Amino acid sequence: MTPEQIGILGCIALVALLCSSMPVAFAMAVVGFVGFAAVVHWNWHAAVSMMTMDLYKTFASYSLTVIPLFVLMGQVAFHGGISRRLFDAAYHWLGPLRGGLAMATVGACTAFGAICGSGPATSATMALVALPEMKRYKYSMELACGAVASGGTIGMMIPPSVVFIVYAILTEQSIGSLFIAGILPGLLTALLFCVTIYVQCLRRPELGPAAPSCSWKAKFLSLRGAWETLILFAAVMGGMFFGFFTPTEGAAIGAAGTIVITMVKRQLSFGKFVQSLKETLRTSVMVMIIVAGAVVFGHFLAITRVPFSMANWLGGLALPGWVIMLLITAFYLIAGCFVDALALVLLTIPIFYPVVTNLGFDPIWFGVMIVLVTQMGTITPPVGVCVYVVSGIERDVPLETIFRGSIPFLLALIVVAILLILFPSIALFLPSLVHP
């Protein structure tokens, strides 16, 4: 058998193992290990050395320590009440509008995304904070849950973002450039989500009744709840962009700053800190073990030369680059319905990255596109993790209702994707200012 044939067989075996409910990370490691041994003529010693070294190097990688630190920052921010204060500020400004509470949720998700790197974590946080308020003002649960699940996905695009970090490490791109590239598409998504809510409430006012308006004094006073987020975001991102510190150092400073702010405000007890650490451990290990599995699998794929053959084949097709890009986007949209966002990125980057760079697309722009399509995957059935998270918290609302409520936001995300393909500078403008 040729290495390419073994590579294709390996991909089929991986799909079979994934369907068997084996954890994604373990499935990738097993297939990578056995496949590597097969390619090197059943030299088990070489395969064993490869897997041990890959796992060791991934676990002991300095650049990956950024993940637990950013995750801890988000967890402490949640347990210390920062998310609630952000929602309060957005609520005071947007609540009196029709559908305003849902818009406030989107605004708070965007702001919270600036200190939290995970979409599902942002959805979970805002579900706890915003849903009781929307219930109180008799919002349709379809709109409310749809806004929370979809709003949470903005956290994946607004830096810091775990998906960006992992993409940057796998493709050897700058984490800072990817972070800054996510800002405008993230804000554009938030804006289009608010327009989506506004249009829905214009057609059916009963979906989101307006909350009582409040005085200008109360509005300005509520902004006090947003200053800490602003300071943390400016310190972490500013420090990284202007070269004061590395992403890992930025993440550590951000985590320390969040802990200090919440402690000074007496909102972080020791118990809450321990809970934050526990949740940080679970999320970080879950992410890192998938990265480790993907490294082993990627190593196997690389020696089979399947990604390069595929890149050459796709590059040789008599199709314009943008059509191939559309096909890749469609693939992510469909696969994202079944596979977890991060796992999908890790599974497919070794295959699609050479294709995309071969076609001349900018790797930073492709990173933003990848995050955008995986955002869609987290709110589409049957495996929509952000929807599951909201459903786990709001158990009275059927899963189908939340999926239905997310459809208008999915359309908004498709519009953002089209705009990004037509105008790549939406993603590339800010990085070009920092690194001309």
Next chain:
Amino acid sequence: MTGRSVSQSSQQTTAGSGSHPRYVLVLRRIVSALAVVAGAAVAAMIVVTCVDVVGRRFGHPLKGAYDIVEILGAITIAGGLPYTTACKGHVAIEFFFQRLSRTGKIVVDTLVRIVTISMFSFLTWRFVLYGVEVKASGQGTSTMGWPIFWLPWWFSLCCGVMVLVILYHLTHPGKALMKP
């Protein structure tokens, strides 16, 4: 992100402390102890990095901060692995599995866990050997050259505990060893 933990949370039960044999309690304590070390390593990473960044501003960077953070990161991930597994916190695609018959589910789940147990048993052994190799070669950390032969042994210990956790899940279908 945790497809399995979210989708199954309502169906899973956790082993109660009262009605379970001693080995379950001992296993839980070991997993918790490793998680405590991992959590402390995350906190230590923050302290070390902040001291280094602030010290650098004043011309006194912390010597070996890069190496310390690298080691603490490795301790965190390996130490947290059994805890994450005990809480069933890994991402898995349950969509097709949930459509199998009861017998089908039992067969597939058993096979999957046996493969996983084999992999981690193998890694337990390999990391011990790798630590011996690193010790013999005198290999050290990337900038300061501090000895790190013990780090693969730490990985080996954590992989060994992983085997026990998965074994528990194999013999107690539908139950998670620990609550998140």
